[in-house]
Amino acid sequence: MTRILLAPAGYGKTQFVIEQIRAILAGEPLSPVIVIVPNSIQAAGFRQRLCVSGGALGVDVHTFHTLYAEMLIRAGQPIPLLLDSVRIQLLRDIVDDLYKRGAMTHFAALRDKPGFIALLRNSIEELKRARITPDLFSDSVKGLGARLEEVAFVYSAYQDWLQKQNWADNEGRGWLAAIALASNPNLFADTRFLAVSGFDEFNPTQLAVLSLLAKRAKETVITLTGDIQNPNRSAHHRFHRAQAAIVSSLNIQPEAMESSSMLSSQIADVESSLFDDVIASGAKQSLVNGGLLHREEHPPRNDIEFVEAQTRAVEARAALRWVKARIVRDRMKLSDVAILARDLEPYRPFLEETAAEFGIPLRIVGGQPLSENPAIAAVMSLLSLPANDWTSRTLIDAWRSPYFDFSEQGIDSNFAATLDEISRTGHVSQGLSQWREAFEMWEKKKAMADEDGEMFGSIADNEHIKEKFESFVDLLTPPNRALIKEYVAFVESLIGDDMTSPNENGLNIVVNARANQSTAERDIAALSAFKDVLRGLVLAESVLDSDLLEYADFYKYLRGAVDSATFTVPAESGVFVASVLDGRGLSFEAVVLMGLSEGEFPKQEREDILLRESDRAALHLETKLHGDEATFFYQAITRGRQRLLLTRPYLAEDGQAWEPSPFWAEINRRSGDQSTVRVRGDVRLADSAEAASQVEWVESARDFDIHIKNGIEVLRARMSPKAKGIYEGDTSTGSVQGLDLSERFGASHGWSASRLESYGTCPFEFFVAHALELEPREEAEEGFDVRMLGSMLHKILEVVYNGEELTEAAEKVFATAPQDYGFRPTALWTQQQAELLRVLEKTIAELDKISQGYTPRKMEARFGMGEPSLVLHTSAGEVRLHGYIDRLDVAEDGSLRVIDYKAGSAAISATHLKEGRRLQLPIYAMAARDALGLGEVSSGFYWHIQKAEASSLKLEKFEGGVEAAFAVAVAHIGKHVTGIRAGHFEPKPPVEGCPSYCPAVAFCWRYKK
Ligand code: SF4
Helix, strand or coil: CCCEEECCCCCCHHHHHHHHHHHHHCCCCCCCCCCCCHHHHHHHHHHHHHHHCCCCCCCCCCCCHHHHHHHHHCCCCCCCCCHHHHHHCCCCCEEEEHCCCCCCCCCHHHHCCCCHHHHHHHHHHHHHHHHCCCCHHHHHHCCCHHHHHHHHHHHHHHHHHHHHHCEHHHHHHHHHHHHHHHCCCCCCCCEEEEEEEEECCCCHHHHHHHHHHHHHCCCEEEEEECCCCCCCCHHHHHHHHHHHHHHHHHHHEEEEEEEEEEECHHHHHHHHCCCCCCCCCHHHHHHCCCCCCCCCCCCCCEEEEEECCCCHHHHHHHHHHHHHHHHHHHCCCCCHHEEEEECCCCHHHHHHHHHHHHCEEEHHHHHHEEHHHHHHHHHHHHHHHCEEEECHHHHHHHHCCCCCCCCHHHHCHHHHHHHHHHHHHHHCCCCHHHHHHHHHHHHHCCCCCCCCCCCCCCCCCCCHHHHHHHHHHHHCCCCEEEEEHHHHHHHHHCCCCCCCCCCCCCCHHHHHHHCCCCHHHHHHHHHHHHHHHHHHHHHHHHHHCCCCEEEHHHHHHHHHHHHHCEECCCCCCCEEEEEEHHCCCCEEEEEEEEEEEECCCCCCCCCCCCCCCCCCHHHHCCCCCCCCCHHHHHHHHHHHEEEEEEEEEECCCCCCCEEHHHHHHHHHHHHHCCCCCEEEECCCCHHHHHCCCCHHHHHHHHCCCCHHHHHHHHHHHHCCCCCCCCCCCCCCCCCCCCCCCHHHHCCEEEHHHHHHHHHCCCCHHHHHHHHHCCCCCCCCCCCHHHHHHHHHHHHHHHHHHCCCCCHHHHHHHHHHHHHHCCCCCCCCCHHHHHHHHHHHHHHHHHHHHHCCCCEEEEEEEEEEECCCEECCCCCCCCEEEEEEEEEEEEECCEEEEEEEECCCCCCCCHHHHHCCCCCCCHHHHHHHHHHHCCCEEEEEEEEECCEEEEEEEHHCCCCHHHHHHHHHHHHHHHHHHHHHHCEEEECCCCCCCCCCCCCCCCCCCCCCC
């Protein structure tokens, strides 16, 4: 006897099947019972419910795929299953072969694009499900154009290969199982009870197998969602098709299942009327009272709640806070609660992060994309290096990665900073030749000093970095051409042994992944899935008999396999999290349905790009545009028996208002336009009792201990985009750990003019650049920068004033400038040299004009650094200074004139000296007189080389004359040194804007353009 039983969602169809099984087995213990459910998630759910209800020994719970395999085994015709990794590689080989033979032109450009092979696989699966054989498909598409004909070539070649090898895919097993069942009347003839539950669609193979099985089983029950009394409900649209298919296949009319709703009264009300035109309340009542739809009476309460959240992140937090309340307050088990979304992917990271904060374990269905796991992303980046010509950013990131142990190569993450500097010095984008050139440039740069004698670059420990780089390259260099299994061995040797403590083999990736307890479980699961992917590639190669290939091709295959793989973190119990489609057929006490904003749910249906709608009509294939979204929504909101929370984001990522989905409006209307809770971006809650984690509790607290209160204030101040208050930039209380500034910049410290000017210009810039020794992170650019330009021009002027002719001097300096100053010349280098020569001609001519009566005395005169230092007596005590004086001239009266060359064009006035921002000129003048003992100074100015003019600041014209300028400088130097030693570093953006070379530009809250 076969029965098709219909009942709406939430009316206990699964429970009914379980009770039937238990009743039969109570009378006939161990008699064969088969249950078929749509997928492995539902199979696991069914087994669990069966267990909870008292167990039922010997019940076989199958999906159609596992049932096909079982049938073939029982028929004595087992056939190996084609694994997905082998299938992908097989299809790729077929496509490559067709392309090489000129038989693939329409898809030639797409053939190696990500996703194309998966599309082909899905289309073939669909054709097989519809029982359209390769021959039938080829005949049907003949003359319909290259697009369909090329799909037919691939399908035929794929099926030929399977038959030759005597392998089958899941759908092929279905065909064979149907044949075996038809030709062997004894197969499954002993079935006592066959139950089919939870389906909302059937394909032709399933129907064929089912109709044969149903005839053999003593009793068959097929439960479907539907309503005998209301057969055209739009919410049941998808179920109607399944019902029509099974009715016509089995030739049996459905009947109503005697049952009552297990949903709460409010959810049941919505279930019964969703998407229906308004039914007169009297008619609805009589339907309920009429006996077919028995409903348990409950006192009215808020079983359906609505939350609108500012963003998806806030929405995930609100959802999980509600989930935690169900677990803690309503005492539900973790497995009683579920979170669903039409598309789970945008919510996954927010749910994972917040669930970890709240301490709620999640069971995320469908696995997480393998390529998004940080350990796998790091491994794939590392493996991409030889395939992508050693790109600089990827290589530096690899050296910094916590997943790799390069101790055998002597590399630790500190070397990455040096390597970064080298790549920027050498303007490396990619290629080992660029890297090797960059090391030479770096060696030169290390030996360069600025005009004050301060060395460039602050990273000292780099002595063997080139050797370390070369040993890293050796380690990462794969064989030239090899088999996949050889490349896999190479990758596995890099990953290292799966040990708990480091050993000498490989990069100890597994050991490093284990080291971080908070991520270890996740990363180990991902690495294990990655190894499965590698095994799949080796298996595919051995089955497909592949040729040697280049590493770049191997990397491409591996990338494709990783991109389509997922991994699952093992969780014994947890809150079920799934897409709406994966949650179908399951039942929970409480459910959150997320993402009910426009465009999210209902999701827009799209035409298949390989088998278009017009092709489908011609081939009698099912349309892809079923309009099933309303049914999916109906299925989603009926998963929770007692409580339902509906959430949606109300702002899109671009900050624009995001309208609610029409489904949101529909359910809100059905629930009597209930009030909606709006949740904004901050964590702060109106009531601390609502807090679901320590973070939320602290954030929501009002009356705390003073220490916690102060802590919260400090945290808020730090997180505020605008700093304020008297302590801004003040490190004097010792809050900057490990920086004893008074000692470091004490009496024996040698100062340069530029360091003191840096403090005078902006104390915070000094702190970042010289106390913390951070350097600006400029991306490598071709050509010279202003510092290199200054060095070149200074050098040429020095040579010229030592007696050489300008053109010759310039030619000599320019010839070796790229190597000497460490830059990669641009295509404009020749024109730039001519332009710089013109600038120098003009500047020398103008300097000559104002040098009548002066004789050059010294160029690049050094003080300090082996020569006597300038020692000034300031308010901070003795201060020692060093530097290079660009040029000293002697006037006819024997007094000195100091000139300092500037390559930049920023104007320098007396105000700069008065404000303590420009101190170099008086320092150099005092050094010439006091440190070098060259005589009294009567004049001094900055010379702007490019403008060929002197600065408006001139020592002799300073208010009070040269001695007054010296006194002002000494006073500022005392103040600056005192401020530095005391730890006062308040940011003061210069009025003309912050200099681009300030290393704090990217993060300073006072930055001014
Ligand atoms: S960005 Fe401006 S205000 Fe900030 S430290 Fe640099 S120079 Fe000073």
